[in-house]
Amino acid sequence: MALVIVLAVAMFGLAFSRTALDRSALELSRFESAIAEAGVVNEQLELEVARKESPVRVAPLAKGLGLVIPDERRPIAVEGVVEAPRGVERASTFDIPVEDATTADPQLAASQPGD
Secondary structure, eight states: HHHHHHHHHHHHHHHHHHHHHHHHHHHHHHHHHHHHHHHHHHHHHHOOOOOOOHHHHHHHHHHHOOOOOOSOOOEEEEEETOOTTTOEEEEEOOOOOHHHHHHHHHHHTTTTTOO
């Protein structure tokens, strides 16, 4: 009689552990699927970033905003950010006050928070 009870408990334990193992395998499979989906989304986002950073796209946008490639390069150092080497112009403020800059460019004014 005791042997039957021991065998019944052992069979119950084996069935329970098998069910728990199957449940864990299913959960692992779901995680692997989620990781694969996230990888695909990540690749798509990386391609989108590459397209948006492309000089072919950015150059016409910059030209439309009035940006130009400078004729000469003149380094400047912003106080408190970089120590200025000898002979480099120091800049602590912009030439145009912020409120004038945003009103001069409608795109900047439209992007300001609180509007």
